[in-house]
Amino acid sequence: MGMPITVEIVDPYANEKTFDEVFDYFMRIDEKFSTYKEASEITAINKGILKADDASDEMRLILALCEETKRETNGYFDIKTPKGTLDPSGIVKGWSIWQAAEFLREKGFKKFYVDAGGDIQPHGSNAEGAAWAVGIKNPWNEAEHVKIAYVHDEGVATSGTYIRGLHIYNPRNENRPADEIMSFTVIGPNIYEADRFATAAFAMGREGVQFIERLPGFEAYCIDKNKIATMTSGFEKYTRANA
Amino acid sequence: MKKYILPIVIVVVFGAYALFSSKNSGTPTTPGTATSTGTGSTDNTAETPPSGLKDGTYNGSVTDAFYGPMQVAAIVKNGKLVDVQFLKFPNDQGESIEVNSRSNPILKQEAIAAQSANVNIVSGATQSSEAFSQSLAQALAQAQS
Secondary structure, eight states, rough: OOOOEEEEOOTTTOOOOHHHHHHHHHHHHHHOOOTTTTTTTHOOOOOSSGGGGGOOOOEEEEEEEHHHOOOOOOTTTOOOOSSSOTTTTHHHHHHHHHHHHHHHHTOOOOOOEEEEEEEEEEOOEEEOOOOEEEEETTEEEEEEEEEEESSSEEOOOEEEEEOOOOOOOTTOTTTOOOOOOOOOEEESSSHHHHHHHHHHHHHHGGGGGHHTTTTEEEOOEETTTTTTEEEOGGGGSSTTTTT | EEEEEOHHHHHHHHHHHHHHHHHOOOOOOOTOOOOSSSSSSOOTTSSTTTTTTOOOEEEEEEEEOOEEHHHEEEEEEETTTEEEEEEEEEOOOSSSSOOOOOOOOOOEEEEEOOOOOOOSSEOOOOOOHHHHHHHHHHHHHHHHH
């Protein structure tokens, strides 16, 4: 997947074995779902060696979730690539973070988070016994955060494009409007839900934040090219430290 | 409190890197849109300016930007990187943005500003920029060889 995964467990009885099990899980998922691996199950499906109907339970579940998400986002979330192959990574990421967190929760851990490439599933509270403070990264400065969301069990996912400095354009989308979205953060009931809707809403551009506004149980903070952030009407309840 | 960061992602990245660099190795290619490439020279006798970059257009490796593959082409002219073009780019939905006829509520807006309060975790999209750097680094490695 090519992204850093961080697991922090506050509960004192966490040991190395716990972390190994979580990371082994992510490795196994990557072996199965990476479209970059010749031996992965998804590659076998894309090559026509394996029929989707004959795939593993886990694969069929993911493909079903992809279909469901495509429907729920009016087609904005689509795992079919221009070549006609399937790339379910947009679902696998959030889903695997969520599953890893569920695994820790079932083990009885009460204070932890799982973070994969800036998409986060927290649980309970931080080392100080307070809500987890999640900074939303400044798209123009990696070292800065421009907003802080305080969450206990909600998933926080950010989609975006942080590219600048060089003369760059997107040849497939030259007519993208000037108010292009740089960073789209969604807070949802869990990271699976937050991540899939963040991906779809980001693809919708300016309309994305209105899409989240209409979605019960979800809030969004979206930063455009002009460094203006638009937030959904319930977002601010997450910005208070004592929430 | 224990905190572990997974070191094996590096292995995953390099796995993909090796795969694609072997596929893409060799001759630089000139995409149709590359107008600034001059002759796209691959001639080893061409003058190599002090930067060590040879003129030409070099396709980087296809890297996983998680929302889809990313690949860039580095265009080197007079020994300098003059342009970077996207050959593959994620978030390309291939669909026009749907015009919504519903009346939308006015949502609160603010200018972003750096926050000084401490945070436990940071949420942000790093994938695209990382994939971009990888693909570009691979393209530039070809320009130097």
